[in-house]
Amino acid sequence: MEKKFKVENLKVAVFDGPDRMGQAAADFVANKLNRAIHQKGYANLILATGASQFTFLEALQKKEIDWQKITVFHLDEYKGISEDHPASFRKYLKERILDAVAPKKMYFLNGDANDIGREIRRYQDELKKHPIDVACIGIGENGHLAFNDPPVADFQDPKWVKVVALDEACRNQQLGEGWFPTFEDVPTHALTLTIPAILSSQSISCVVPDARKAEAVQNSLYGPISTVCPGSILRTHQDTALFLDTGSASGIKEIK
Template sequence: MEKSFQIENLAVKTYGETKAMGEAAADYVASKLQTAISKKGAANLILATGASQFSFLEALQTKEIDWKKITVFHLDEYKGLSESHPASFRKYLKERILNSVVPKKVYFLNGDAEDLEGELRSYEEALKVHPIDIACIGIGENGHIAFNDPAVADFKDPKLVKVVELDEACRNQQLGEGWFPTFNDVPKEALTLTITAILNCEAISCVVPDERKAQAVYNTLYGDISTACPGSILRTHKETVLFLDKASASLVK
């Protein structure tokens, strides 16, 4: 059963089951894409990865969406990781949704590009040319959004995409989700859209299931708006919905 409330600008919706949460988020994203297409004839979308997005991406593929009119960006990628690696986010997105829906255009962050600075510049230019109608993101166990961990998060970042160092909590999360065999195998750096790039989006769908995210959800909703919990900045955005399941909402007041 859905429960809804609002904290500052942030709309929060909680569901008893993870599947229901994913379905609701998919409905919301599909509606935003359809509205953009009806107004402009096209839409621009950011997709996230990770275990938290499984139910949402599965549901999104079932919605009535004209993917031929949608340009897709992705949120982040490990530095130095080839697309063939099991943890590659490019591989994840292709296998979990993009190969099935076949969008008009996809811009991937190439973490193992030979000219990394050129890769960042071209990606930033593409973002400027394609203002994002809706970003689909999550919140990490350390409160990060994209790979903007507390130590590197900047609410007024002048860049739209950058290389960041991943903190220990973030790397442990990637290990715990099973993407890497050992902690030392988890890359120490990643390419990420900045918080500025995320806040520039017209709307944001933030999908956060699982009990291991409960404290980060609590800090996002009730803590100071601070880079100590980067997700807290979502309370300032004009059109963000936070989708939770019973486990991730277990500390919600």
Template sequence: MKKIDLQKDNLKVEIFDAPDEMGQAAALFVAEKLNAAISEKGFANLILATGASQFQFLENLQKHAIDWKKITVFHLDEYKGMPITHPASFRKYLKERILDKVQPKQVYYLNADAPDVEAEVLRYENLLKEHPIDIACIGIGENGHIAFNDPPVADFNDPKLVKIVELDDACRKQQLGEGWFPTFDDVPTHALSLTIPQIMSCKAISCVVPDERKAEAVYNTLNAEISTACPATILRKHPETILFLDKGAASKLK
């Protein structure tokens, strides 16, 4: 496995030739963090992301010896009003790709189609407060977002842990481009998302970003001013984050 290591501020960067090698490395990092937490306190709390960027990582994570019966799982976001049966539902994605297979102790889903969505936001916030997160597994969007904190709604000092957000056009075009929806008009305009302070409060963060279409966002994450113009720049301030890239995503880096 060929690997290039970089660092910008606090943010460590590992670059691999192939997406599967990137996924293997991220899975090893996450498995080690989960096992260390279980060894230390008897349980672990985990946040998982979705999307095409997470395919290799989630596939490789299941190959590790992890006591899933001691792990509580949250996820980053879900489209507002979307039922779990919809092909693009992030809950459906996580159930089918990993959670139904590994059977964690507890999974807390963000039920964005709840009759009272404001009450659901508060419920999820309270659960997160009760379960400090040992490691969050995230990605970076083509517009530089983390979770659904697009530049227009991102707030580094957000008082909330979970909020309802409006998705910008760049984000919605990415969802269309990845094949989750048949037309742009079918892509939801709003979502429920964990906020940036909630993500930054996690003890460790694995950020997996494959594909050349993310190269501009990766370049900005590492080189732009730390600001909500590229929300992922805030990761440079986190004490224990690794950015895992394939050579496509790293193609604009020197």
């Protein structure tokens, strides 16, 4: 099964399983990157992490893309976690794609920087120097985008990078996905790109598998456009594609 439809501006595609979903998202992202490279000679990319991105990243690294013309950023990182921590998003991206494809340049958020304020300014400055062609993101179980959980999400945030407190639902998701041994081990704070930073991207690929995300998907598509479910803001973006599997799409009325 593959079903496609739109909700306001948001293009939605539903696939039988996470593998086909990941392949479709990789096709979308590769096409956008290759078009940018053809038009201007380079491309700027944001990558996400987490269990939701496994099949997508595996498929993306097999695409015909000139990675030597691509600069890569990422969405977020835990505050106080070193790059060699098992849950580090820097470690995740290097191991799952970046070491294999060797991009032209990689900018990482250093969650364990000695001066977090300076680190945030550095990263925000680099983002603004490199207008993003494609942002690859997901939606959390609580509807978050990156680490913009409902209590801290701001659709008009003047900042592009900030430190945020992680809510209990977000921390439980990190525990449930197996990144930490106990809830107490899950960090309470993280560095994250804000929602305006994400929405500044020319195109957005949003990959959301698994039935545990079904409520967040339903709220993102049909709830109010509100920080109660930050994913709902994607309906306002000019070029976002939402890739789902049957589990994450199980609450959508169009496919009943």
